[in-house]
Amino acid sequence: MSNVDWHKNTIEDSTLITATYKNTQNVRRYFKAKCGEDFKFDRDFMQWMQDSEGLTMRDAAQEWLQRQEQK
Template identity: 70%
Template sequence: MEKFDWHKNPIDDYTIITDSYKTTQNVRRYFKSKFGESFKFDRTFMDWMKNATGLTMADAAQEWIRRQASK
């Protein structure tokens, strides 16, 4: 199986977060398409993403929503 390229492979809700996850402009575009220009990465969410291997990008989107609700 080829390694997922976080820079150029298409990302959707079903994309599995791999152990090779990278915070890229491609990932930022995915989140901005879901949440608009208000989306911002912060250090704790980036750390969460790095440790979310096996979850989906939809799971990550739900985590971002949860974090925003608790602010």
């Protein structure tokens, strides 16, 4: 799996979540674009991200949206 600079790389739906994943402003911008301005990191979702190596950022956005529907 290639290294992703979570601070600088362009994050796309197909970007793979790597072992070096970080919650950065760049990542937050991606999620706000995909999930809306109400996007916020919470502890459970941050843990999910850490445990999701190999999934895509599209998978992550869908997971966040699904969690919001369940609230």
